[in-house]
Amino acid sequence: MARLTLDHVTKSFTDFDAVKDVSIDVADGQFLAVLGPSGCGKTTLLRLVAGFEKVTSGEIRIGGEVVSGKGGSVAPEKRRVGIVFQNYALWPHMSVAENIGYSLKVAKLDKAVARQKVEDALALVNLQGLGERRPANLSGGQRQRVALARCLVAAPSLVLFDEPLANLDVHLRASMEDEFAAFHKRTGTTIVYITHDQAEAMALADRIAVMDHGRLAQLATPRELYHEPANEMVASFISQGILLPADVMTSEDGGRCKVRVLGTELVVRCRPGERPRAGARICCRSADIELSADASGFDGLVKRAIYQGGAARIEFTPAAGPDLTLRFEQPDPVVLENGAQVRLRIRSGWLIPAAGAAA
């Protein structure tokens, strides 16, 4: 078990920067999810931590030891890091038990001890009795479990998951998610979990690092990420937040301030120390939008309403901002229809901090 620190890590390939100036500190035993759209640099980040790539600048420390930095790079085989690969990477020429026991064999552990450890690992992932099978004869979920057992048998100081559920059927994902959570609880290992699926990240992680174009967009708890996104990218990426232009009218007071949005005034949550400014943006969620029963709110046109079972997806253009399109969900009973003129009201929202403002 060890703490993982990324200190201003940059990784440049010949024509672009895959990871730009990322600093993350993962406490001992913490579960960190790295979340982002494809091409955001999250896989490169994992490969840097594992040691398959060398940092261009910055430093990576595992348990206090510098493993990548100016002085060079400790080889992956010396890092005591475990990885669960996206496609499992089980060796086809070895049995399940041989796969799991490989690292023990490499470490020249006593055979009897190794056998016992393999048995324990198999039991831990509910695969007792399958040790002699070949990976080819296992189901996807079983392979995933073997990969997990292989990784934990070496008692690594740090476990990296590289989109481990991406190749599994939907119905298997939920149960594997539970398994990962149990794995973390049982072993208390520090975990870095790469995924593009935010539900997965939210369900599992203590903290989530959102990556965007190689940069760290926000590092926060799942709740904070949802309720208090640090920038527009995070706000729109997480649960498809709705972004609206706003002018800040009053200074922050008790975590709130007054803003003007689409010609109406409303009170939103904000960071301490916000001051009046123009050209700001707020983020709100579908649940924050409702039909206005009185004079408050703003008028507009329902451009499209697509019923999706249990809720409808609405595209709405406010009269005060003809260039804007609000996309949100309205739960049943759905009353909005194509072409309807309606008045909407925003109950609450979050004022996105000004770019460059300290977290």
Add this chain to the structure above:
Amino acid sequence: MSARIRESRGQEMALTAAVAVVIVLLSLLPMLRLVKEIAAPGGVLTTVAVEAGLRSPATWIATWHTLVVGIGGTLLAVLSGTLVAVLVSLTDIRGRSALVLCYVMPLLIAPQVTALAWLQLFGPASPFLKLFGAAPPLGTKNLLYSTSGIILLLGVQYGPLVFLLVRAGLRKLPRELVEAARAGGANWFTVLVTIVLPLMTPSIMAAAALAFVSCVGNFGIPAFLGIPANYLVLPTLIYQKLAGGGPAVLGETAFLSVLIGIIAMAGILAQEGMSRRRDYRISSTSLPSEPYELGRWRPVVQAGMWLLILLVLVLPLFGLVLTSLVPGYGIALTAKTATLDNYRFVLFEHDAANRAFFNSFWLSIVAAFFAVIVAVPVGYLIAWGKQRWVRLLNLSVELPYALPGVVLAIASLLLFLRPIPLTGIQLYNTVWIILYAYLARFLVLALRPTISGYHQIDRALEEAAQVAGAGLFTRMRTIIFPLVAPAAIAGGLLIFMTALSELTVSALLWSSGAETIGVVMFSFEQGGDSNYAAAMSVITVAVTFALMLVTNLLAPHLPSGVLPWRD
């Protein structure tokens, strides 16, 4: 920290260094030695060697002959190989795999065996023709002892080479391109001429270049067919000079071998130039197109194909077997005269033949084994390495094989004529110089399949072992080798088959006590003992076929295209 960092780089650097040493010793050193002999014999920069070579009329005659049979053989190979590839790939012809297997087989038979088989089939002493009483009277000149005979056999030998490359190209032809043309109103013939063949230009060009290099460098066929007619090409000229003059004429032959190298390279460069003039890249990938229905022509086309197989494979081998059963030159084969004495003689009685079998077997086994062992780490660096200079590595491994075998043989002679400095070990006039040349020449045959094997393996398998704590050497042994082994071993078997009856290199490097099967076969034939030569040929062909069957067992574990005869 720095200690741990240094520790992790150690094995990788050791591997890279070892690979570099092997490549320098086997590929770069002989080529550099050859160049030095031409440009600066005795250490002084001079053009004497070049001028002497250029003044000799024999040089010009042999060069002319080389070009004639090289171009002629290439044309014949390209025409026949492409035609067969189109028929096999694009039509609904039946029995495809059997056809491919039979058509490709001549490629695995040594050229001198092909030559011998055809000579025996049509010569005045032909036991086959005698079966029908159709043999020309004894003393008649064999029609194959001629320019056209050499061209014909080169075409037969390398047609399959063209076939393989064009067929690989045709397989990648997306069906949409054909279907779009047909939807546009073109009939099949128009599609073939306007769409398929133009798109196949790169494949056909590459195949032509390869066939040209092979024809120009071929020794076995012009040696068996040309020397009796005093029709010399560059490789046979070199052979005759060396056989007559020994090491004294080495400088002269070095010039000639470089000349062959230049002609071969010119062929490759011409191909590159022509392919680059237009963009033939096929961007999409999809299923191959539906086969063209031959309809009522199908039986005719099939009969034609099997007739071709009969002509290029079955009859020559049949003639070879018949000759090996005849007790002496010109005797008709009947139930009474048939004998296994020739086999007994070459296997148990003739000392040189005995030694040759022994030598060729162990040389081929060692060459194959070595190549497999070396191909795995070299392939690792080429396929998965991050350094850019490894591309050069790949090129330098290809060089000894891409250049005609005569070139490497002369280079090896130059390199080892004198004892190796510092050690005093003498390789010249021993079997070891042949081994050296085989290692250098055939390494690439194992390397190519190994690299395609690497490309099929998910790199994560190695990374998983790495994070499990396995160092590079452990990973090589426990993960990488088991995974690429089928491809590398298939390459090794190809090497064994090729090296077993190899003649080009050993004809120049052999010495008394260090004969190979090819050399003894050649001397039997030159001495008029075709029956013994035929018996030896039949044995090697039988071994080769048996190995092909064994290798087929590996097929399910191999990337496609590794075994040339598998469809």
